[in-house]
Amino acid sequence: MKEEIKKVEEQFHEYMKKIKSYGEAIGVMYWDLRTGAPKKGAEQRSEVIGMLSSEVFKLSTSEQMAAFIAKLGNHEIQAYISDITKKSLEECRKQYELNKKIPADEYKEYVILTSKAESVWEDAKNKADFAMFQPYLEKIVEYNKRFVEYWGYEGNKYNRLLDMYEPGVTVEVLDRVFGQLRERIVPLVQQIAASPNKPETAFLHKHFPKESQREFSLAILEELGYDFEAGRLDETVHPFATGLNPGDVRITTKYDENDFRTAIFGTIHECGHALYEQNISPDLIGTVLCDGTSMGIHESQSLFFEKFVGKNYSFWKRNYDVLKKYASGQFDDVALDDFYRAVNQSQPSLIRIEADELTYPLHIMIRYEIEKGLINGEMEVKDLPQIWNDKYEEYLGIRPNHDGEGVLQDVHWSGGSFGYFPSYALGYMYAAQFKKTMLQDLPNFDELLESGEGHVIREWLTERIHQYGSMKKPLEILNDVTGEGLNAQYLIDYLEEKYRRVYELA
């Protein structure tokens, strides 16, 4: 009996390896499409990606998979199989159940649709032409609404989509924590707007050649412990990190020659994602667990680095001179304190990925409310430009001039990612909560950054979070690391303390 189980277990691992292999091939092709694949081959490439994705879909919903779930899920044999097998099986079962409920043809059409929609979106965004993208988005929303019905849901329909990215988090939880955040952030943003102590920021916008920004980005990646033998840095319209396997975790960034912050803080953000994936335990390679456990935990790692490292005073105490070396002289007469205040400027703005850390959660809330509205049939795609602009005016007091800097700014919807945006805000709250715990172990956090020993911070995160991949669920990690559930208070305290100090508020 035991030997037979071992055999099935091995077959299951071989089967997962195949699924992961297809996934890796798809990952390479996506990366390639975005970093420089010739445009005329894109349509055919989308077909290939569609074909492989539908193979993954078939493998994850096959009778063979059903047999693995039945055999290895049997309670009597749990003592004989490894933890990795158990957790992998759990993941596979979840996918199996989600996928079995969608008709195979419909899923294939959807994959082809979203892969085409991404290039249409890019074009539409450049031309600030929502009408170009609208028919694609309408179809994508329709598919998602249909999928929610196929899957079934508890409470709000949107809960079903949230669960894909952040198991355990619901509309009820989000309404509560977003309410708490909004209650404290909106008045703080208003106080800052009224404050006379605004930082000088003109020097941030002096010309900074792309090539030098790239070199500085590479130097910072090195400093943060990004492993270049297991990754590379490229340029894309929308920055991302992609973990093909722990030995190949690539990041991309975007350069704005008149605002170096886009590239540098974007790179640090993606580096946080990459450090997570580069440091997953090698035991998990070839299994479905070799991945971040949720979007929110993933985002907690990227935001941890972007905000708590990249926007930290001690970090710049160390790296300001390095920046000056690569820059074109614009910082030479600027004191470190003034530089620090400038990069921590808070000002309502239109573009999410360029938003400062204080106003950022408001950008997320707007997207959250729109997604919830679309999925529940309370909003229509054609009205989005108007809705979007109105909400920006309401929450942030500013209005986009065109849809390229408005509703078309993010790639997510073109890829069908609904329920994803809240992860960014969740990740931010998780990160603040991790930081609070980390300070108990590493009270010298700031000194570590100042002396270039950031690796100690990375190791703390690897030991508690990275190495597990998807072996633990997000709220399980949060509890194991911090000893409590989701608590928005740590983020609120951090923002209050920091921005009152930066803006010298009462």
Added chain:
Amino acid sequence: MKEEIKKVEEQFHEYMKKIKSYGEAIGVMYWDLRTGAPKKGAEQRSEVIGMLSSEVFKLSTSEQMAAFIAKLGNHEIQAYISDITKKSLEECRKQYELNKKIPADEYKEYVILTSKAESVWEDAKNKADFAMFQPYLEKIVEYNKRFVEYWGYEGNKYNRLLDMYEPGVTVEVLDRVFGQLRERIVPLVQQIAASPNKPETAFLHKHFPKESQREFSLAILEELGYDFEAGRLDETVHPFATGLNPGDVRITTKYDENDFRTAIFGTIHECGHALYEQNISPDLIGTVLCDGTSMGIHESQSLFFEKFVGKNYSFWKRNYDVLKKYASGQFDDVALDDFYRAVNQSQPSLIRIEADELTYPLHIMIRYEIEKGLINGEMEVKDLPQIWNDKYEEYLGIRPNHDGEGVLQDVHWSGGSFGYFPSYALGYMYAAQFKKTMLQDLPNFDELLESGEGHVIREWLTERIHQYGSMKKPLEILNDVTGEGLNAQYLIDYLEEKYRRVYELA
């Protein structure tokens, strides 16, 4: 009945699309591995490629494939199926039969053997130690001899292997044309060696920065009609062209800062391959016919551009000033005529891939004679170093100092590629034959190059060759285009005329 056939035909096309999709994914990953994938991910990536390759093998030898061959190959229904289906089926049947006739276990052992042999070969080559490689090569030859028996053959045993790369070409044909070539080239090479009119070549080796070579290469690609919206140029250790689909045909090159010819003529060569694949008819996308029809015809396109365009006087009349613009002054005092003579220098050398166009066919003949001898049991692996060196002395008048620059120089045999080498020389003869016919339609060939209207030449080739992909067999194309079978005379005439002129021989 007709409707049922249509349905099977559609299923067959869908099935091929899957095979081609896997092939395209593998192609992207190979390209990626060679152009800059992070080193730590390479082992896992090889596993992924292996996994997908074995899927392709399974698909091409499956019962499903056997059923397609039986159903669609039925004589009674030939009138109902499209030409594309017929030719695709023929290709699939050929692969099916080749793969099915070898016992699965033996094939697996062979794959393991060749994959080990490749790394042993690399080591042996670096150490110039043939004894290291000998036992592997012996086994590889034994397997190939056995495979030939499994497959069956007509006439010479080596015909079976030639047919894999160049269907229709036999030992009888090659003995004839290689005999004709040898008879004229060997004396010509000797006359050149004795000639006092050697070109001055020192300026070819002046420092030429990589970035400028790249810019010049891009300018030349543009001039030759390479479509950058359907391709890109990258750098690799070994240059190649890869047609992922007609909308994405990438080329790579290698830069030697002390010999710009490596990059520029290499780029033009790969451009010839790429123009073939970029211009295959879109009707063939997704079928097994969307590919060059044979190694020889492929090579005819790359050599056409490398030799008849890239080494042409009128081409340089137009482009010499462009070269000067990108270069670092080394050509400023060199007259066009002297430059032309220099890049057309001919000199016996030991390394095939560095050989000039006149001596190149001799390198191929040596390999051909050895392969034929091995497969027919007339030579033994242990004697190869001696045989190799003797033949180099006989044909080229020079003798390798060690096996690293002799019998161990090429990778082909370690991978089991026997029958491939002749394609290089065949491509050269095809190219000369195409050129002869082209001159009847485009007697102003030289003027077209001089006035930058090379696109007319590309269009001529597309109309007669490129568009067909693998719809026509190599000798069918040759006949349709030139009105005759393989004729070595055109290449001989070209070489005689050109080299007598360049070296001012009587």
